[in-house]
Amino acid sequence: MRYLGGLRASSSVWKMMTLPAVLALPVAAAAQDAAAVISTEAAFGAREIQQLSLSPDGTHIAMIVPMKGRGAMLRIADMVGGKIADPILSSSGDPESLRDCRWSTNTRLVCRFITTAHTGTDLLAFSRALAIDSNGGNRKILSARTNERSLGIMQDGGNVIDWTADGAEGAVLMTRKFVPEAMIGTLLARSAVGLGVERIDTVTLTRRVVEPARANAIEYISDGQGSVRIVGSRAMTSGGYDGAKVIYSYRKAGDRAWQPLSQVASTVSGGKSGFDPYAIDPALNVAYGFDDRDGRQALYKIALDGSLKRDLVLARPDVDVDQLIRLGRQNRVVGAAYATDRREVEFFDPTLQKLATSLRKALPGRPLITFVDANANETKLLLFAGSDVDPGRYYLLDRTTNKMGEVAPSRPELGKTTLASVQSITFRAADGTMIPGYLTLPIGGTGKGLPAIVMPHGGPGSRDEWGFDWLSQYFAARGFAVLQPNFRGSTGYGSAWFQKNGFQSWRTAIGDVNDAGRWLMSQGIAAPDKLAIVGWSYGGYAALQSAVLDPGLFKAVIGIAPVTDLDALREESRGFTAFAQVDTFIGHGAHIQAGSPARNADKIKVPVLLFHGDRDRNVGIGESRLMAAKLRGAGGKVELVEFSGLDHQLDDDVARTAMLTKADAFLRTSLGM
Structure with missing residues (x-):
């Protein structure tokens, strides 16, 4: 954007x-x-x-809009005549996905599709470009x-x-x-x-x-x-x-x-x-x-x-x-x-x-x-x-x-839904460092004594920003206070803040995440025993590892497509040319054992709910399966929900609706609400 x-x-x-x-x-x-x-x-x-594009003469707009489920379709809006044509191109999302379309002339567009396929044990992504007339013809x-005769795949x-x-x-x-x-x-x-x-x-x-x-x-x-x-x-x-x-x-x-x-x-x-x-x-x-x-x-x-x-x-x-x-x-x-x-x-x-x-x-x-x-x-x-x-x-x-x-x-x-305002805040970490973040409180009430969620972002090379976030807004609509911390290990604040990255410097990053939870309690925002943690991707890793570092802080953990074992993450990239970069990024040493939640499952004492798509190329579903198995082996309470045919983003409104429904019920049960 x-x-x-x-x-x-x-x-x-x-x-x-x-x-x-x-x-x-x-x-x-x-x-x-x-x-x-x-x-x-x-x-x-x-x-x-998903995307809009304006024709060179400014008279038509191409729109990629979602279909029910995981599909997407291309529609053309006539800004002069006031009509939106029937879809001229679509993708099922299983597995091909229509990603973007732009005008090359006033009547022709170039669109890009992404699909995935298994090659041996690896799940590979393939992209292809298509030209199509704005009436759907001449594809x-x-x-x-x-x-x-080709000696390789493209x-x-x-x-x-x-x-x-x-x-x-x-x-x-x-x-x-x-x-x-x-x-x-x-x-x-x-x-x-x-x-x-x-x-x-x-x-x-x-x-x-x-x-x-x-x-x-x-x-x-x-x-x-x-x-x-x-x-x-x-x-x-x-x-x-x-x-x-x-x-x-x-x-x-x-x-x-x-x-x-x-x-x-x-x-x-x-x-x-x-x-x-x-x-x-x-x-x-x-x-x-x-x-x-x-x-x-x-x-x-x-x-x-x-x-x-x-x-x-x-x-x-x-x-x-x-x-x-x-x-x-x-x-x-x-x-x-x-x-x-x-x-x-x-x-x-x-x-x-x-x-x-x-x-x-x-x-x-x-x-x-x-x-x-x-x-x-x-x-x-x-x-x-x-x-x-x-x-x-x-x-x-x-x-x-x-x-x-x-x-x-x-x-x-969401046109008729009143959303909660997002406040920019800072809180003090254990070593005195002031950590920035964003706090979303449910509409109405005093903002005190609430069920609360810490929601660390993905990445770790990323950061949260002020604006609309569908996941935090959903939980706020359900009565939860939500704090999104830009912990050390986040990007955007310089190399000193990023440190060695959120994996190699996991103790600092997860320490900041846990301090976000402690701040919610110290301010009276979180009610006693009503604090949970929810994260996606690296955020899911942070949610699980937070319960390893401080087993009594959060009373429920939700991990969506989480990293659970650093060596497993490394091995997922071994068959790809970027392996050396991933290997260096993850690093070697004692942090692999101490910083992998699947290797410390016995320290997690609270209920865990995991969600993962089985076509995830960012973090393989094997990591959630490993985490669930380790937790069960340690006598922990865990449930893994697998979504067939979906990738890291769970780009399916039916699946996302089911995930939100189950996550809300899980939190209410775990927090005694």
Whole structure:
């Protein structure tokens, strides 16, 4: 998400226009009739609109919306005629998933699918790109094809890196993974291997190579005007794994020769050192990227004219600068963002800064605003606006008429639900360090003597931010106080805060999580013996490990797709090229035994509820099965709920509804409510 953040405007500047009524209706297939009543669990378990994209002429919006269950469908909204067409493309979610669609012309789109398949003992992901007319016709696969002579599989179906290749309508630049072919019995076999770039006409499907395959290439960056200016390469180790260093090279404008730009090395903690390029500004002839500055990530620009002149663009003394703000079909850089207690944006474009200033009052109560897309000349902008008490809604803004109208709510099922406000707080850890976090209290009441939940985030390379969170809001709606701590080991606060990462420095990270629970009790927010912990992914690991570190603190534990054994997590990646990076990140030593909840199951004395999808590629379901077996062996009380065919995100409204229902009942029983 590219947040505008904290905007204010004069409503006299932007007049709210009335879009055709059909566009204001819920567009999700699972949305209920206005007169129908759905359960709280179903309302919060319903998935949001996945993605919207604006056509180059600004007259149509492509929307990927959820279907009941785990599927998704592509619908086209006519912003002039006020109609939403029947779905023209869909995915079942079992296992293929429609992920994103963007316009290549006013009548043609490029969509990307992800699917999974078992190869031996490994569960692999495959992506493929498809071109389709906006009426659903002329469907063609854009991804290159392999054949019976291919000497390997092609997981990566390519990504569009430039939507305006050489100015020709419908032409894009797209990466291609070249797979060599067997030479026996043919003179036509391809020998190229590695990542390259092709220019593809999405209408005629003609294609030509613009960047030849490079065996070690992992990334190409275009200038948004059809020229590839940066390539990133990573050498392999003798064991066939990814090396720890990425070497970036660049081209001067109009030159085909590659020159050294920077080197980015992976650190032991899982971070990076060195200038990491993200985008090119062809007008300034610079590359924008991130690098360390005094222990925090900052934004820099480096001249691509041969001088490599380096300038600091934006830095903060308290938090990392972690996002570029980009706009339009050329993805031009217009600003950068960071998160303190809330996400903030600084614009480099004075016109957009003025626009940002005017939008606040036009969208009162929804300060988290994102530029989602723009038409070709940027006279029309597709926006997303939300807050802690609003899941968000999409708007179309016409800069020529100074009018703006709502397109659709992100989560129509929550349209009539009053949500709880989220407070930014700090609490003191055992060593005196002040830990930031977010507290959500149920609506009404005094905020004291409540059943309470500590909810550590995933990652561990992540952090929580102020805004809408469906899981914490659900529990608040059910009467729980919820505290989401940004414990040490979270990203966003610099390398000293991240430490060695949340696994190698687990005692500090989990100590902060447990101190969050103690703070809830010391403030009188949590009632005695009414404190639980709920976490997803690393958060699930933290929930389980918290009960190892302090068995009496929390009275119930819920882990969703949790890591439970650090060596098991390491072994899951052994068959992949990233194994060396994962191995270094997890590390070796005494923390493997002490920091693996499955190896310390006998210390967990409270009821445990686990949820896991059996097609999870982030954390294999074997980790939850191991945890459940170890807990049962130690005489513990545990239940494991497995979801067939689902991945790490449990991207299924039926499954999420069932999970919320069961989690709520489990907590009420365990806490004696």
